[in-house]
Each structure stands twice: as C-alpha cells, then as structure tokens.
Amino acid sequence: NAGVTQTPKFQVLKTGQSMTLQCAQDMNHEYMSWYRQDPGMGLRLIHYSVGAGITDQGEVPNGYNVSRSTTEDFPLRLLSAAPSQTSVYFCASSPFPVDSLTNTGELFFGEGSRLTVL
Amino acid sequence: EDQVTQSPEALRLQEGESSSLNCSYTVSGLRGLFWYRQDPGKGPEFLFTLYSAGEEKEKERLKATLTKKESFLHITAPKPEDSATYLCAVPYSSASKIIFGSGTRLSIRP
Numbered sequence: 001n002a003g004v005t006q007t008p009k010f011q012v013l014k015t016g017q018s019m020t021l022q023c024a025q026d027m028n029h030e031y032m033s034w035y036r037q038d039p040g041m042g043l044r045l046i047h048y049s050v051g052a053g054i055t056d057q058g059e060v061p062n063g064y065n066v067s068r069s070t071t072e073d074f075p076l077r078l079l080s081a082a083p084s085q086t087s088v089y090f091c092a093s094s095p096f097p098v099d100s101l102t103n104t105g106e107l108f109f110g111e112g113s114r115l116t117v118l
Numbered sequence: 119e120d121q122v123t124q125s126p127e128a129l130r131l132q133e134g135e136s137s138s139l140n141c142s143y144t145v146s147g148l149r150g151l152f153w154y155r156q157d158p159g160k161g162p163e164f165l166f167t168l169y170s171a172g173e174e175k176e177k178e179r180l181k182a183t184l185t186k187k188e189s190f191l192h193i194t195a196p197k198p199e200d201s202a203t204y205l206c207a208v209p210y211s212s213a214s215k216i217i218f219g220s221g222t223r224l225s226i227r228p
Contacts, residue, residue, distance in 0.1 A: 004161075031214070040127075042205065042220035043162070050214055058215060090161050097214060105152035105207070107216065109161030 002026050006091050006110035013081040013117045021076040021113050023091030029108070031094040032074040033058070034066065036087040037112075043090065049074055050097060081117045089113045120145045120210050124219035131226050134195050139222045141206035142188040151189050153182050154205040156221070162205055196226045 007022045025032065033048035035058075045058030049068040063085060065077040074093075078085060092107040121144045131137055143151065150169050154162035166175040168184040175182045179200060181192045191204055207218040 033216075035218075040220060042124075043207075043218040045215050045217070048215060056214070059217075092161070104164075105150045105167040105209070105216070106164040107154075107162070109163070111161055112159070 004091055004093055004108050004110035006089075006113050008113060009111065010114050011116070013078075013115065015082060015117060017081050019078050019081065021078075021089055021091075021115070023074045023076065023110060024072050025074075025091075025093045025108070026072065027093065027095065027108065028071060029093035029095050030071065031097060032068070033092050033107070034064070034074070034076045035090045035092065036060065036085075037090060038087050046076065046089075078115075081115075083117045085115065086117045087115060089115060120208070120217055122206060122208055122217055122219040124204075124206060124222050126222060127220070128223040129225070131193075131196055131224070133197055133226055133228050136192070136194045136196070138193070139191040139204055139224070140188060141191070141219055143206075143208050145208050145210070149209050151184055152207045152216070153189070153191055154207065154218075156203045156205060158202075165204075193224070196224075198226045198228050200224065201226045 004025045030051045034046040035043040037043050044060050047066040049055045055066050090112050091110045094107050123142045125140045153165040156162040166182045171186045179194050183190050203221040203223045205221045207216050
C-alpha cells in the first residue's frame, strides 16, 4: 500500500517559473490537503479538498492553485514562483471529514517536496 | 482567533530523563486535539487524539493528557530513538481545517 505519494521530492526553480507539485493517494480518502513547513512556523495550511470537485483555501493560499478532478489526485500549482515560496511542502489525506466529531484527527502525510526558488 | 502554541521550542534530555512538552490552544468548542511525531526529512506521523478534558492516551514511553486550555505530552525514561519533532494540532472551530503548532524539537542524548 503506497499511501500518499508526492513528486518531485526536490525541485529548484527560478523566480517567475511555474510548476506543479503532484500528490496521489491510493486509500480512497475524500479529504486531502496541502501544507507548507517553514523553520519556526510549523505547518501552515495552503488549500484543502473535502472531495472530488470541491476545494477551499487554507491559511496561506496566495500564489497557489489547486484542483481535484479525481479522488486520488490533488496537485498544487505554483503560478509564478517567488523566493518566499521556498519551503517544504506536504500533502496529507484523511478518511474522515475533519469537522466530524467522529474524526480521529489522523492525517496521512506524504514524504514532502523540498522546493527552492532562486 | 484559533491558535496553537507549543513550548519549549527545543528540548535536550539525557537518556532516561523524563520531561513534558506543552501545547496550549485557543479554539472555541474544542472537537479534538491531535499529537504527531515528525522525524527529519519525513512527513508527520499521527500519535494520539484527545477529545475531552481529563482524557489520557499512552503509547510506549509517551503519555498525552488534556485540560481545558492545554495538552501535555509526557515522555518517561526516553531513549535516543524518541528524538523527533512533536507537533500538536486542533481543528479550526469554524471550518474543515486542522491548525498545527510550530512543534517541539526533542533530542535525547545517549
């Protein structure tokens, strides 16, 4: 069982370039999300999706786009990369809607994608 | 405003030296508090969920407790393999999101 798979693991971009970080999960989870992790700031939510065709913004959505055409995939697009987007990006999924009282709070995370923007 | 604060930022212990990590939160109508472990270069890994004040959960040398304003992760007689960053998180009070604290970086010396 692969779980949550992120590609690429490492990427270097120049300012202004665009790219897509890929995230795929094989657990049939409805909920998927993208976080960025920066030193001293912990994990910050960028965008999330509660199911195919449904996406919403997190804490830091500016400069990023997402779409959810299938249950399995949730790509994150950087439209015009800036040095401030240098970070480690994590994709996470959950079998439960996070506002459900029965939710365990268990997110399954990928291994991360380290992005450097020069 | 929903907020999660963890302390200390970093903690260095000798093997066998017990201690506690703190997670304080300000969320209306808490629906759960979650603890995660993150090893260097890896994604966070889920440890526990606590739902109500007074609740406790244990896993090996770790015990998580919850009050109305904070949670503690107690580490008893830690070993070097317990070295990691420990993150706590809560669901936002008004939306389908989980907010994370900035974590405590725990280092256990042999």
